[in-house]
Amino acid sequence: MLAIAALLGVLAVALAWPVPVALSRAEWPARAPGLALALWQAIALGGALSMIGCLVVVGTAPDGSIVGSAEALLPAFASGPIPAEFGVVHLVALTLAAGLAVHLALNLAATAARAERERRRQHQLIAILSDPMPGEPRTRVLAHPVPLAYCVPGLRTATVLTEGLVAVLSPDELRAVVAHERTHLEQFHHLVLLAFRAWHQALPWFPIANRAERAVTVLTEMLADDGARRATGAAPLAGALERLGVAGEPGAYADSGGVEPDRETVEARLARLRSPGPPLGGLARIATAVVAVVIVATPLVAMLMIIR
Amino acid sequence: MANLGELERSVMERLWASDAALTANELRDRLTLVGEAGEAGDRSPATTTVLTVLARLERKGFVSRSRDVRPHRYRALLSRAEHTAEMMHEVLDRASDRDAALARFIGTATPGETDTLRRLLDELARR
Structure with missing residues (x-):
């Protein structure tokens, strides 16, 4: 369990700083902009998932599964004491994970709503x-x-x-x-x-x-x-x-x-x-695509492993 | 029969062309006058349609209504040029926010660039 948390933590840190810095300095994206765009999306999504995943793995460690932890902790919100095996560290990690996930989702929704409003206004102005x-x-x-x-x-x-x-x-x-x-x-x-x-x-x-x-x-x-x-x-x-x-x-x-x-x-x-x-070589393309998939799949698989 | 969007445009054009505020009936008559020869009668929108269009335009901030006399009189809130300048401001603001509501062609937005364009817009507006 600790190994998975450490892996996701390392991945989250890598995707937060060294990897994007290297990508933003690389020259190949100009030769394969579509692929580079996909890689940027994988970095952003994989980074967020790793960060949340790392916190979830740490926070659910006492029970060992996400569903089990939810079953143990959620009733405690309404009534009763928090199960003793969950310490402050676990509760803080879970709170941060939930807070981060909600924060990111709400921001995406708010930005999308604002853009939609702006577009509707633009269409009105354009028509007239x-x-x-x-x-x-x-x-x-x-x-x-x-x-x-x-x-x-x-x-x-x-x-x-x-x-x-x-x-x-x-x-x-x-x-x-x-x-x-x-x-x-x-x-x-x-x-x-x-x-x-x-x-x-x-x-x-x-x-x-x-x-x-x-x-x-x-x-x-x-x-x-x-x-x-x-x-x-x-x-x-x-x-x-x-x-x-x-x-x-x-x-x-x-x-x-x-x-x-x-x-x-x-x-x-x-x-x-x-x-x-010259367009990016076939091997380099495949390697980049694999990296993009692995970046997103790793935190997803890690969380699926401990779902029950 | 023209769709609502085209009618909105025609109504705004009549209002921009008129110095005085107009009633819905006056607007309807002006819309008839420019109907194609021979089918002018058919192309005249009903007064209720004109009123609907005016209500939409008022909601969108294009038209103001004076309610102190009956029938109500309508006029354009801004000239066409003023409205266009305002729209350009919005586009430039959005572009510098990179709000993803719009995408634009000339370069990618930098604060310096949009500031200069905005200054230019202000100069044009003063003329």
């Missing part, structure tokens, strides 16, 4: 303030000079371009931008981002949460870039990114002093579009 773009389904043009493109995910989706963007980009570049947004929508990137956003909000003091959220954001951009590349080739999107992301169009930002986007990210995306590195 924007015009449909001819020839592009579910794409709307907003009469505003600041060049911007974004998409509203959900059951009903919309891609919104501003007049400023339409004026600055060539037709090919515009098609590439729409394909980029559409890839975000088709691959449900908002769900991954939502989970990491919730995780970050639930554990703001957690050193790795910010880094993870950032890495995941960049990976979804790269996946959307790949979608645009499949639709229009790399050149139009690189052109659009150059014009908006890095160089900025002198006329587009008028007397604003220029916009400073996240130069590093845009440069990384541009470099990738200009010369995509």
Whole structure:
């Protein structure tokens, strides 16, 4: 029992710091962004499960099983003394495990509800303030000079371009931008981002949460870039990114002093579009996938072992 | 018959085009006038439909109603440009929160970037 708790504790610590730090510094995610995105999700999920699992294993040690401990402890809430074999350490561990699980779940629910409210509001505004773009389904043009493109995910989706963007980009570049947004929508990137956003909000003091959220954001951009590349080739999107992301169009930002986007990210995306590195080898892919599965499966199996 | 969303849009366009506040009947007449030639009568929405649309728009914060006279008169709360600018603010705020409600194209949001865009929006609004 102690060995399982120690294993989960080590896994939780590894997934909380060294593993994500190494992943955020690695160069291969740009060559396999989908796989890297899956690995980030496994790290976040596996980390949370290991942390909770470690506490559960420690807390249920006197009885040896989760169900048995629940049967012994839950009646004590209503009436009667807490069974003597459960000491302070066990009770604290179980309280922390339950608290952490509830905290994470509530944060996810609250973030999802807020995002849903925001989307509904966006659809209302889009329906009244924007015009449909001819020839592009579910794409709307907003009469505003600041060049911007974004998409509203959900059951009903919309891609919104501003007049400023339409004026600055060539037709090919515009098609590439729409394909980029559409890839975000088709691959449900908002769900991954939502989970990491919730995780970050639930554990703001957690050193790795910010880094993870950032890495995941960049990976979804790269996946959307790949979608645009499949639709229009790399050149139009690189052109659009150059014009908006890095160089900025002198006329587009008028007397604003220029916009400073996240130069590093845009440069990384541009470099990738200009010369995509060799795709990650088959063996490395399989190894990464196995690691992702093991990370999530270990705490799950450990908890299943002591369920009864 | 147009769906409710399209009707909301048409009603807002009439309100934005009008200097004075309008009653539901006046709005209905204006909606009829722009109906396609020959089928104008068919395309006119019923006053109750216009009232429903106005109630929805009021709830969504697009329309204000003056209740001191009968029939009630309606006007647009903000101009189209003001509303659009406000919407852009919301989009930029969401993007910097990375709330995952939206995803956006230009770069990934950094505080510096959204601050600059926000300043630009304010400058445009003052003009």
